[in-house]
Amino acid sequence: MNYLIIGFVAAIISFVGSHALLRLSHRFSIYPVIRDRDVHTTPTPRLGGVAIVLGLGAALIVAAFLPVFGPVFVNIMPVIGIGIGIVLMAGVGVIDDLIDLNWLVKLGAQLIAAVVLAWSGVQIVSLPFSGILLLSPTMSLVLTVFAVVLVMNAINFIDGLDGLVAGVTLIAGAVFFIYSYILATGPGETSYFNLSTLLTAALCGALIGFLPVNWHPAKMFMGDSGALVIGLVLAASTISVTGQVDPTRIDPGQFVPAFIPLALPLAVLVVPLVDFILAVTRRILSGRSPFAADRKHLHHRLLDMGHTHFQAVLILYAWTIVVAVGALLFMFVDAIVATGIVSAGLIVTTILTIAPLGRDKPINLFGDIVEDTHE
Numbered sequence: 001m002n003y004l005i006i007g008f009v010a011a012i013i014s015f016v017g018s019h020a021l022l023r024l025s026h027r028f029s030i031y032p033v034i035r036d037r038d039v040h041t042t043p044t045p046r047l048g049g050v051a052i053v054l055g056l057g058a059a060l061i062v063a064a065f066l067p068v069f070g071p072v073f074v075n076i077m078p079v080i081g082i083g084i085g086i087v088l089m090a091g092v093g094v095i096d097d098l099i100d101l102n103w104l105v106k107l108g109a110q111l112i113a114a115v116v117l118a119w120s121g122v123q124i125v126s127l128p129f130s131g132i133l134l135l136s137p138t139m140s141l142v143l144t145v146f147a148v149v150l151v152m153n154a155i156n157f158i159d160g161l162d163g164l165v166a167g168v169t170l171i172a173g174a175v176f177f178i179y180s181y182i183l184a185t186g187p188g189e190t191s192y193f194n195l196s197t198l199l200t201a202a203l204c205g206a207l208i209g210f211l212p213v214n215w216h217p218a219k220m221f222m223g224d225s226g227a228l229v230i231g232l233v234l235a236a237s238t239i240s241v242t243g244q245v246d247p248t249r250i251d252p253g254q255f256v257p258a259f260i261p262l263a264l265p266l267a268v269l270v271v272p273l274v275d276f277i278l279a280v281t282r283r284i285l286s287g288r289s290p291f292a293a294d295r296k297h298l299h300h301r302l303l304d305m306g307h308t309h310f311q312a313v314l315i316l317y318a319w320t321i322v323v324a325v326g327a328l329l330f331m332f333v334d335a336i337v338a339t340g341i342v343s344a345g346l347i348v349t350t351i352l353t354i355a356p357l358g359r360d361k362p363i364n365l366f367g368d369i370v371e372d373t374h375e
Contacts, residue, residue, distance in 0.1 A: 002068045003181075006059045006198065007205030014055030014209030021047045022213055022220050030098075044218060046097040048210055049226025053090045055206030056233065057083075063198055072194045079195070081120020082236050085113040086229050089152070093225025103291035106224070107149070113232060114148035115141075122236050147239060152231030153291075154272035157279055159227045161299045162216035164313050168320050169230050170207045172268035173200045175324040176234075179264055180241050182331070196240040203233050216309055238265040267327035271298070271320050306356030318349045 025031070025045030060079070063069040073079060092109040095101060117123075123144045126134050135143065159165045177200040184197050207230075213220045222230075266273065275298045280290040302312035326342035333341075 002066055003177075003197065003201040005066070006063055006201045007208070009062050010055035010059035010202045010205030011209035012055075013058040014051045014206040015212065016209075017051030017054040018048055018210050018213045018220060021045065021051055025220070044221055046221045046223030047094070047225070048214060048220045048222040049090060049093055049097075049224070049229060052206045052210050052222060052226050053086060053229055055209055056086065056202050056229070059202035059205060060198070063202075069194065069198060072198055075121065077120045078122050078236075078240070081117050081122055082199070082233070084116050084120075085232050085236070088113045088116070089228040089232050090225045093223055093228045097223035097225060103289065107291070110149045110152055110228070111145060113152075114145040117148055117232075117236055117239075118144040122239055124239055144239060148232065148235040150276070151235040151238075151269060151272075152228050154269060154276035155231035155234070156224060156227040157276050157297060158272045158299065158316075159222065159224075160297055161309060161313050162218035163211060163214050164299060164316060165222060165227055165230065166207045166211050166214050167313065167317050168271055169234060170204055170211070171317060171320045172234065172324055173204045173207070173237075175268050175328055176200050176237060176241075176264065177204060179328060179331070180237070183241060196237045199233055199237040199240075203230065203237075216313065234269070238268075264324075264327050268320070268324040270323040271316050274298070302353070305354075315349070315353050318352065322346055322349050 022045060025047055030045055030047065031043035060083075064073055088109060092101070092106060096106060118141050123140050124135065124147065125140050155165060155169065158168065177197060180196040180200060184194050210222065210226075214222065279294075279297060282296060283290050283292050283294070299312050299316065302315060303309065307315065322342065322345035326338065326345060329338040329341060332338075
Protein backbone atom coordinates (compact mmCIF):
# COMPACT_ATOMS: atom_id res chain seq x y z
CA MET A 1 0.00 0.00 0.00
CA ASN A 2 2.80 2.45 0.85
CA TYR A 3 4.48 1.83 -2.49
CA LEU A 4 1.13 2.34 -4.23
CA ILE A 5 0.89 5.73 -2.53
CA ILE A 6 4.36 6.65 -3.78
CA GLY A 7 3.56 5.53 -7.31
CA PHE A 8 0.21 7.33 -7.27
CA VAL A 9 1.77 10.61 -6.13
CA ALA A 10 4.45 10.38 -8.81
CA ALA A 11 1.85 9.56 -11.49
CA ILE A 12 -0.48 12.44 -10.57
CA ILE A 13 2.28 15.05 -10.41
CA SER A 14 3.85 13.79 -13.63
CA PHE A 15 0.47 13.76 -15.40
CA VAL A 16 -0.47 17.26 -14.29
CA GLY A 17 3.04 18.54 -14.95
CA SER A 18 3.07 17.05 -18.45
CA HIS A 19 -0.13 18.83 -19.45
CA ALA A 20 1.00 22.10 -17.86
CA LEU A 21 4.32 21.96 -19.71
CA LEU A 22 2.52 21.02 -22.92
CA ARG A 23 0.37 24.15 -22.68
CA LEU A 24 3.40 26.25 -21.83
CA SER A 25 5.32 24.89 -24.81
CA HIS A 26 2.46 25.62 -27.21
CA ARG A 27 1.93 29.09 -25.80
CA PHE A 28 5.57 30.13 -26.21
CA SER A 29 6.32 27.91 -29.25
CA ILE A 30 9.06 25.91 -27.52
CA TYR A 31 9.62 23.50 -30.40
CA PRO A 32 13.11 22.18 -31.18
CA VAL A 33 14.12 21.91 -34.83
CA ILE A 34 13.26 18.56 -36.44
CA ARG A 35 16.47 16.65 -37.20
CA ASP A 36 17.17 14.31 -40.13
CA ARG A 37 17.18 11.27 -37.85
CA ASP A 38 13.81 12.13 -36.25
CA VAL A 39 10.80 10.00 -37.10
CA HIS A 40 8.18 12.68 -36.35
CA THR A 41 7.37 15.37 -38.92
CA THR A 42 5.55 17.89 -36.73
CA PRO A 43 7.47 20.12 -34.27
CA THR A 44 6.87 18.62 -30.82
CA PRO A 45 7.76 19.92 -27.33
CA ARG A 46 10.57 18.08 -25.53
CA LEU A 47 10.02 19.17 -21.94
CA GLY A 48 8.34 15.98 -20.73
CA GLY A 49 11.41 15.03 -18.73
CA VAL A 50 10.75 17.97 -16.42
CA ALA A 51 7.35 16.50 -15.54
CA ILE A 52 8.96 13.13 -14.82
CA VAL A 53 11.47 14.81 -12.51
CA LEU A 54 8.65 16.66 -10.72
CA GLY A 55 6.85 13.36 -10.19
CA LEU A 56 9.97 11.69 -8.84
CA GLY A 57 10.71 14.61 -6.52
CA ALA A 58 7.17 14.76 -5.15
CA ALA A 59 7.14 11.00 -4.50
CA LEU A 60 10.44 11.10 -2.61
CA ILE A 61 9.27 14.06 -0.50
CA VAL A 62 6.07 12.22 0.45
CA ALA A 63 8.11 9.10 1.26
CA ALA A 64 10.25 11.14 3.65
CA PHE A 65 7.13 11.77 5.78
CA LEU A 66 5.96 8.15 5.82
CA PRO A 67 7.36 6.18 8.82
CA VAL A 68 7.72 2.96 6.81
CA PHE A 69 10.41 4.57 4.69
CA GLY A 70 12.33 5.79 7.73
CA PRO A 71 15.27 3.37 7.15
CA VAL A 72 15.83 4.89 3.71
CA PHE A 73 16.42 8.34 5.16
CA VAL A 74 18.54 7.25 8.15
CA ASN A 75 21.53 7.38 5.83
CA ILE A 76 20.56 10.49 3.90
CA MET A 77 23.71 10.75 1.77
CA PRO A 78 22.62 8.32 -1.01
CA VAL A 79 19.30 10.17 -1.31
CA ILE A 80 21.11 13.53 -1.53
CA GLY A 81 23.55 12.14 -4.10
CA ILE A 82 20.73 10.80 -6.26
CA GLY A 83 18.87 14.10 -5.93
CA ILE A 84 21.91 16.10 -7.04
CA GLY A 85 22.42 13.76 -9.97
CA ILE A 86 18.77 14.06 -11.03
CA VAL A 87 18.85 17.87 -10.91
CA LEU A 88 22.13 17.99 -12.83
CA MET A 89 20.97 15.62 -15.56
CA ALA A 90 17.59 17.32 -15.85
CA GLY A 91 19.22 20.74 -16.20
CA VAL A 92 21.76 19.61 -18.80
CA GLY A 93 19.03 17.70 -20.64
CA VAL A 94 16.72 20.70 -20.87
CA ILE A 95 19.55 22.90 -22.18
CA ASP A 96 20.48 20.24 -24.73
CA ASP A 97 16.88 19.91 -25.87
CA LEU A 98 16.73 23.67 -26.45
CA ILE A 99 20.14 24.49 -27.96
CA ASP A 100 21.76 21.09 -28.73
CA LEU A 101 24.87 20.88 -26.55
CA ASN A 102 28.16 19.40 -27.70
CA TRP A 103 28.36 15.69 -26.82
CA LEU A 104 31.55 16.24 -24.80
CA VAL A 105 29.72 18.71 -22.53
CA LYS A 106 26.93 16.18 -21.95
CA LEU A 107 29.41 13.39 -21.29
CA GLY A 108 31.27 15.57 -18.80
CA ALA A 109 28.03 16.30 -16.94
CA GLN A 110 27.21 12.58 -16.88
CA LEU A 111 30.61 11.77 -15.41
CA ILE A 112 30.10 14.38 -12.69
CA ALA A 113 26.66 12.97 -11.84
CA ALA A 114 28.08 9.44 -11.70
CA VAL A 115 30.93 10.53 -9.40
CA VAL A 116 28.43 12.29 -7.12
CA LEU A 117 26.43 9.06 -6.86
CA ALA A 118 29.53 7.08 -6.01
CA TRP A 119 30.67 9.72 -3.50
CA SER A 120 27.29 9.61 -1.77
CA GLY A 121 27.51 5.86 -1.20
CA VAL A 122 25.69 4.44 -4.22
CA GLN A 123 28.56 2.20 -5.30
CA ILE A 124 29.20 -1.27 -6.63
CA VAL A 125 31.31 -2.49 -3.73
CA SER A 126 30.96 -6.19 -4.54
CA LEU A 127 29.90 -8.54 -7.30
CA PRO A 128 28.03 -11.84 -6.87
CA PHE A 129 30.44 -14.32 -8.45
CA SER A 130 29.80 -17.64 -6.68
CA GLY A 131 29.97 -15.73 -3.44
CA ILE A 132 31.04 -12.18 -2.75
CA LEU A 133 33.83 -10.58 -4.75
CA LEU A 134 34.85 -7.44 -2.89
CA LEU A 135 36.20 -4.60 -5.00
CA SER A 136 38.96 -2.16 -4.12
CA PRO A 137 37.88 1.47 -3.56
CA THR A 138 39.39 2.50 -6.90
CA MET A 139 37.80 -0.35 -8.82
CA SER A 140 34.48 0.31 -7.10
CA LEU A 141 34.55 3.97 -8.15
CA VAL A 142 35.57 3.22 -11.74
CA LEU A 143 33.00 0.45 -12.20
CA THR A 144 30.21 2.55 -10.66
CA VAL A 145 30.93 5.58 -12.85
CA PHE A 146 31.17 3.38 -15.95
CA ALA A 147 27.87 1.63 -15.18
CA VAL A 148 25.95 4.85 -14.51
CA VAL A 149 27.21 6.59 -17.66
CA LEU A 150 26.57 3.44 -19.72
CA VAL A 151 22.95 3.12 -18.58
CA MET A 152 22.20 6.83 -19.05
CA ASN A 153 23.49 6.77 -22.62
CA ALA A 154 21.85 3.45 -23.41
CA ILE A 155 18.45 4.80 -22.36
CA ASN A 156 19.05 8.03 -24.26
CA PHE A 157 20.02 6.17 -27.44
CA ILE A 158 16.67 4.37 -27.77
CA ASP A 159 14.64 7.55 -27.32
CA GLY A 160 13.45 7.67 -30.91
CA LEU A 161 9.84 6.48 -31.05
CA ASP A 162 6.68 7.61 -29.27
CA GLY A 163 6.34 5.84 -25.93
CA LEU A 164 9.43 3.67 -26.47
CA VAL A 165 11.66 4.77 -23.58
CA ALA A 166 8.74 5.32 -21.22
CA GLY A 167 7.31 1.87 -21.93
CA VAL A 168 10.58 -0.08 -21.93
CA THR A 169 11.75 1.51 -18.69
CA LEU A 170 8.30 1.08 -17.12
CA ILE A 171 8.55 -2.65 -17.80
CA ALA A 172 12.14 -2.75 -16.56
CA GLY A 173 11.27 -0.74 -13.47
CA ALA A 174 8.29 -2.95 -12.63
CA VAL A 175 10.39 -6.12 -12.89
CA PHE A 176 13.16 -4.65 -10.78
CA PHE A 177 10.61 -3.38 -8.25
CA ILE A 178 9.39 -6.95 -7.72
CA TYR A 179 12.96 -8.19 -7.32
CA SER A 180 14.08 -5.47 -4.92
CA TYR A 181 10.84 -5.77 -2.94
CA ILE A 182 11.50 -9.48 -2.40
CA LEU A 183 14.95 -8.63 -1.09
CA ALA A 184 13.64 -5.75 1.04
CA THR A 185 11.18 -7.98 2.85
CA GLY A 186 13.46 -10.99 3.17
CA PRO A 187 16.51 -11.91 5.28
CA GLY A 188 19.32 -9.39 5.40
CA GLU A 189 17.11 -6.34 4.83
CA THR A 190 19.03 -3.07 4.53
CA SER A 191 18.17 0.53 3.74
CA TYR A 192 19.74 0.08 0.32
CA PHE A 193 17.10 -2.44 -0.62
CA ASN A 194 14.34 -0.09 0.52
CA LEU A 195 15.94 2.76 -1.41
CA SER A 196 16.01 0.67 -4.59
CA THR A 197 12.36 -0.33 -4.22
CA LEU A 198 11.33 3.25 -3.44
CA LEU A 199 13.15 4.60 -6.48
CA THR A 200 11.61 2.08 -8.86
CA ALA A 201 8.11 2.65 -7.45
CA ALA A 202 8.46 6.42 -7.89
CA LEU A 203 9.93 6.03 -11.37
CA CYS A 204 7.17 3.69 -12.53
CA GLY A 205 4.54 6.10 -11.23
CA ALA A 206 6.15 9.07 -12.98
CA LEU A 207 6.31 7.14 -16.26
CA ILE A 208 2.66 6.12 -16.00
CA GLY A 209 1.70 9.76 -15.56
CA PHE A 210 3.79 10.83 -18.56
CA LEU A 211 2.77 8.08 -21.02
CA PRO A 212 -0.65 9.58 -21.97
CA VAL A 213 1.03 12.57 -23.65
CA ASN A 214 3.88 10.45 -25.05
CA TRP A 215 1.85 7.64 -26.57
CA HIS A 216 1.69 7.52 -30.37
CA PRO A 217 1.05 10.01 -31.84
CA ALA A 218 3.01 11.82 -29.13
CA LYS A 219 1.98 15.29 -28.03
CA MET A 220 5.23 15.67 -26.08
CA PHE A 221 8.63 14.00 -25.86
CA MET A 222 10.65 13.44 -22.69
CA GLY A 223 13.82 14.76 -24.32
CA ASP A 224 17.30 14.26 -22.91
CA SER A 225 16.13 15.62 -19.57
CA GLY A 226 13.85 12.63 -19.23
CA ALA A 227 16.04 9.94 -20.77
CA LEU A 228 19.15 10.89 -18.80
CA VAL A 229 17.27 11.12 -15.50
CA ILE A 230 15.55 7.78 -16.11
CA GLY A 231 18.91 6.19 -16.88
CA LEU A 232 20.44 7.64 -13.73
CA VAL A 233 17.58 6.45 -11.51
CA LEU A 234 17.61 2.96 -13.03
CA ALA A 235 21.37 2.77 -12.58
CA ALA A 236 21.17 3.96 -8.96
CA SER A 237 18.43 1.45 -8.21
CA THR A 238 20.21 -1.54 -9.74
CA ILE A 239 23.57 -0.60 -8.24
CA SER A 240 21.99 -0.29 -4.79
CA VAL A 241 20.98 -3.94 -5.02
CA THR A 242 23.58 -5.56 -7.27
CA GLY A 243 26.53 -4.06 -5.46
CA GLN A 244 25.29 -4.93 -1.97
CA VAL A 245 23.36 -8.21 -1.97
CA ASP A 246 24.71 -11.57 -0.86
CA PRO A 247 23.49 -14.02 -3.55
CA THR A 248 23.51 -16.93 -1.08
CA ARG A 249 20.56 -15.32 0.74
CA ILE A 250 18.23 -15.36 -2.27
CA ASP A 251 17.50 -19.08 -2.30
CA PRO A 252 20.14 -21.47 -0.95
CA GLY A 253 18.30 -24.40 -2.54
CA GLN A 254 18.89 -23.28 -6.10
CA PHE A 255 22.05 -22.55 -8.06
CA VAL A 256 20.82 -20.28 -10.87
CA PRO A 257 19.11 -17.64 -8.66
CA ALA A 258 22.44 -16.93 -7.01
CA PHE A 259 23.42 -15.08 -10.18
CA ILE A 260 20.19 -13.10 -10.47
CA PRO A 261 21.74 -9.95 -8.87
CA LEU A 262 24.23 -9.87 -11.75
CA ALA A 263 21.95 -11.06 -14.56
CA LEU A 264 18.77 -9.11 -13.82
CA PRO A 265 20.16 -5.58 -14.33
CA LEU A 266 21.42 -6.68 -17.74
CA ALA A 267 18.13 -8.40 -18.54
CA VAL A 268 15.85 -5.47 -17.70
CA LEU A 269 18.02 -3.15 -19.82
CA VAL A 270 18.54 -5.60 -22.68
CA VAL A 271 17.03 -3.40 -25.42
CA PRO A 272 18.88 -0.14 -24.63
CA LEU A 273 22.16 -1.95 -23.90
CA VAL A 274 22.10 -3.94 -27.15
CA ASP A 275 21.22 -0.82 -29.13
CA PHE A 276 23.99 1.14 -27.40
CA ILE A 277 26.64 -1.51 -28.09
CA LEU A 278 25.62 -1.81 -31.75
CA ALA A 279 25.55 1.97 -32.21
CA VAL A 280 28.94 2.60 -30.62
CA THR A 281 30.55 -0.28 -32.54
CA ARG A 282 29.02 0.88 -35.83
CA ARG A 283 30.20 4.46 -35.38
CA ILE A 284 33.72 3.58 -34.26
CA LEU A 285 34.18 1.18 -37.20
CA SER A 286 33.10 3.96 -39.57
CA GLY A 287 35.61 6.35 -38.02
CA ARG A 288 33.07 8.59 -36.27
CA SER A 289 32.49 9.63 -32.69
CA PRO A 290 30.60 6.97 -30.69
CA PHE A 291 28.12 9.72 -29.78
CA ALA A 292 27.56 10.94 -33.36
CA ALA A 293 23.83 10.69 -34.02
CA ASP A 294 22.51 8.58 -36.89
CA ARG A 295 19.35 6.89 -38.09
CA LYS A 296 20.42 3.28 -37.65
CA HIS A 297 19.16 2.41 -34.17
CA LEU A 298 17.12 -0.73 -33.58
CA HIS A 299 13.83 1.16 -33.72
CA HIS A 300 14.82 2.73 -37.05
CA ARG A 301 15.69 -0.72 -38.39
CA LEU A 302 12.29 -2.06 -37.40
CA LEU A 303 10.60 0.78 -39.27
CA ASP A 304 12.77 0.13 -42.33
CA MET A 305 11.84 -3.55 -42.18
CA GLY A 306 8.22 -2.63 -42.74
CA HIS A 307 6.83 -2.42 -39.21
CA THR A 308 4.55 0.46 -38.35
CA HIS A 309 5.53 2.91 -35.61
CA PHE A 310 3.14 1.19 -33.19
CA GLN A 311 4.35 -2.31 -34.11
CA ALA A 312 8.01 -1.37 -33.67
CA VAL A 313 7.35 -0.07 -30.17
CA LEU A 314 5.37 -3.15 -29.18
CA ILE A 315 8.10 -5.47 -30.50
CA LEU A 316 10.74 -3.76 -28.37
CA TYR A 317 8.35 -3.96 -25.41
CA ALA A 318 8.02 -7.69 -26.10
CA TRP A 319 11.79 -8.26 -26.11
CA THR A 320 12.08 -6.43 -22.81
CA ILE A 321 9.26 -8.44 -21.23
CA VAL A 322 10.57 -11.81 -22.41
CA VAL A 323 14.15 -11.26 -21.24
CA ALA A 324 13.45 -9.30 -18.04
CA VAL A 325 10.52 -11.36 -16.80
CA GLY A 326 12.31 -14.49 -17.95
CA ALA A 327 15.32 -13.67 -15.78
CA LEU A 328 13.05 -13.05 -12.80
CA LEU A 329 11.29 -16.40 -13.32
CA PHE A 330 14.43 -18.23 -12.22
CA MET A 331 13.71 -17.01 -8.68
CA PHE A 332 10.28 -18.68 -8.60
CA VAL A 333 10.40 -21.85 -10.72
CA ASP A 334 12.88 -24.59 -11.60
CA ALA A 335 15.58 -23.63 -14.06
CA ILE A 336 14.30 -26.09 -16.67
CA VAL A 337 10.79 -24.63 -16.57
CA ALA A 338 12.07 -21.05 -16.67
CA THR A 339 14.39 -21.87 -19.58
CA GLY A 340 11.50 -23.42 -21.51
CA ILE A 341 9.26 -20.39 -20.98
CA VAL A 342 12.00 -17.96 -21.97
CA SER A 343 12.90 -20.00 -25.05
CA ALA A 344 9.28 -20.06 -26.21
CA GLY A 345 9.00 -16.32 -25.66
CA LEU A 346 12.18 -15.65 -27.62
CA ILE A 347 10.98 -17.76 -30.53
CA VAL A 348 7.63 -15.97 -30.72
CA THR A 349 9.23 -12.55 -30.40
CA THR A 350 11.80 -13.37 -33.10
CA ILE A 351 9.03 -14.46 -35.49
CA LEU A 352 7.13 -11.22 -34.86
CA THR A 353 10.30 -9.20 -35.40
CA ILE A 354 11.26 -10.71 -38.77
CA ALA A 355 7.71 -11.17 -40.08
CA PRO A 356 7.88 -8.27 -42.60
CA LEU A 357 10.96 -9.75 -44.31
CA GLY A 358 8.78 -12.04 -46.36
CA ARG A 359 7.04 -9.15 -48.10
CA ASP A 360 9.42 -6.21 -47.95
CA LYS A 361 13.11 -5.59 -48.53
CA PRO A 362 15.26 -7.57 -46.14
CA ILE A 363 17.35 -5.49 -43.80
CA ASN A 364 20.48 -6.12 -41.82
CA LEU A 365 20.06 -4.89 -38.26
CA PHE A 366 23.79 -4.19 -38.16
CA GLY A 367 23.98 -2.28 -41.42
CA ASP A 368 21.94 -0.83 -44.24
CA ILE A 369 19.03 -2.21 -46.23
CA VAL A 370 20.10 -5.25 -48.23
CA GLU A 371 19.41 -4.75 -51.90
CA ASP A 372 17.00 -7.24 -53.42
CA THR A 373 18.78 -9.17 -56.19
CA HIS A 374 15.62 -10.72 -57.59
CA GLU A 375 14.36 -9.44 -60.92
